[in-house]
Amino acid sequence: MSEQALNVYLNGSFVPADQACVPITDRGFQFGDSVYEVIPAYGGTPLRLTQHLDRLDNSLNAIHMTNPLSHDAWAGVLDELTAQLPGQDQQIYIQITRGAPGQRDHAIPEELAPTVVATTRALPERDAAQAMQGVNAVTLDDIRWKRCDIKTTALLGNVLAYHHARTEGADDAILVRDGQALEGTASNLFMVTNGLLITPPTGDCILPGITRDLVLELAEEEGIPYAEAAVSVVDLENADEIWLTSSTREIRAVTQLNGKPVGNGEPGALWHRMDQLLDAYKARLRLHARERTDA
């Protein structure tokens, strides 16, 4: 089934993607007044749905909105959405904007129906050669705002940083504020030093990633020593391993930083171990999906 043939969820109905329209006065379009989630679904089972919906609630609360759907209602919508690609690994996208008032005005309208969108598409198959090659990253000054914990669609700072990295011949950027490395342009940051896995603590300056939490949980279960601690650029430049984590790109090893190899320039031993643990976790979700279909 082609992407175009899939239905999308828009404001309570499922409609063909090419018929899904939002007014040009939508505040998501005009102000970036909008939040979103990206949820991977393995074999159709969303990964950590509760945590994703909790984070959606937090983003909405931070911009003075409430979730128009209950978590149960979301589960029903996503079931129907993902059933269009039976058994496949997918990437669900949810976006909620403040809605479309009659005219453009900065003031937040008191009563306005939000615009609610959910789409799905097949998750691209993992490219093993690319995973082994790893990411060539550069550190860049973080020009984003002070509420990077809100998962807003106002992503111009991230977009420009990514573009800057690409024009320098790198694959991605690691964003730095006051000498501290925070996260990637669309991912969280980990480093390994002397066997210790370290990730910067959550706060206003980074997005609390769902994959980040899962990696920490897997580390805990496996007895891998870890810490949530500040990571300076100097620490990063001396790290044995660096990883970037996200829902769609999972765990990527950074093999070059600022033009120099990280460790021996190949994904490290702990990356291999964590990647396998995540693979096993995903396999359990696919099994769960098959059991639900068979039941």
Ligand SMILES: Cc1ncc(COP(=O)(O)O)c(C=O)c1O
């Ligand atoms: C800025 C930023 N940090 C971190 C992440 C990783 O979050 P998650 O693991 O929930 O995908 C993302 C994902 O899009 C992101 O955009």
